[in-house]
Amino acid sequence: xxxxxxxxxLALLGGCKPEAHVTDHAAVAPPVExxxxxxxxxxxxxxxxxxxxxxxxxxxxxxxxxxAHTDILLSSAKADSPxxxxxxxxxxxxxxxxxxxxxxxxxDYRIGTKLQSPWSVHYQVFDGDSWVGVSQGTAxxxxxxxxxxxxxxxxxxxxxxxxxxxCVSGSFDAANCPSTLDKPVRGAVAxxxxxxxxxxxxxxxxxxxxxxxxxxxxxx
Numbered sequence: 599x600x601x602x603x604x605x606x607x608l609a610l611l612g613g614c615k616p617e618a619h620v621t622d623h624a625a626v627a628p629p630v631e632x633x634x635x636x637x638x639x640x641x642x643x644x645x646x647x648x649x650x651x652x653x654x655x656x657x658x659x660x661x662x663x664x665x666a667h668t669d670i671l672l673s674s675a676k677a678d679s680p681x682x683x684x685x686x687x688x689x690x691x692x693x694x695x696x697x698x699x700x701x702x703x704x705x706d707y708r709i710g711t712k713l714q715s716p717w718s719v720h721y722q723v724f725d726g727d728s729w730v731g732v733s734q735g736t737a738x739x740x741x742x743x744x745x746x747x748x749x750x751x752x753x754x755x756x757x758x759x760x761x762x763x764x765c766v767s768g769s770f771d772a773a774n775c776p777s778t779l780d781k782p783v784r785g786a787v788a789x790x791x792x793x794x795x796x797x798x799x800x801x802x803x804x805x806x807x808x809x810x811x812x813x814x815x816x817x818x
Contacts, residue, residue, distance in 0.1 A: 643766030
């Protein structure tokens with residue numbers, strides 16, 4: 599049985615789900631040997647023993663101090679409009695996270711439990727009773743381009759160290775979507791209420807102030 603922990607989830611996704619920390623699994627290799635070999639086709643494969651094909655791709659940049667990160671969500675769900683609600687809401691997804699406030703630049707990355715990479719890769723699936731997430735695995739991740747219309751194109755090939763031997767590979771075109779968190783939640787400090795006694799003092803001073811001198815230049 600997997601031990602459940604807690605990991606931060608994509609701001610866009612409405613909060614991260616419990617993640618299964620997989621243990622006692624041999625290291626895995628990505629499904630391809632180089633970023634150039636990532637298929638130029640929608641990301642697909644199997645996740646948690648079920649066929650997976652990406653149908654919605656989006657990314658969110660969060661610049662809150664102390665929480666800065668960029669998330670890329672690759673979901674098997676569909677949306678009626680760009681950045682719209684996902685249907686079904688509990689669809690399986692593969693997602694990547696870039697910690698910190700660094701810019702997303704065209705580059706190839708190798709992601710793994712023992713590799714130094716600014717990116718991490720995860721999947722999450724609803725098993726009928728609760729969400730399960732897995733992050734241990736090895737991936738080739740390629741950021742290909744960030745287009746002027748707010749799209750991020752790239753490719754991913756990843757295998758996870760889970761019992762089901764989950765592996766997916768392919769390409770994606772992710773739309774830039776705003777976070778669904780409200781601004782106060784995102785770190786905006788609400789202005790403090792002005793103390794009533796201060797308001798009364800200001801109003802009293804204004805009423806006690808002498809009227810301005812009459813104008814002598816003929817103006818009214």
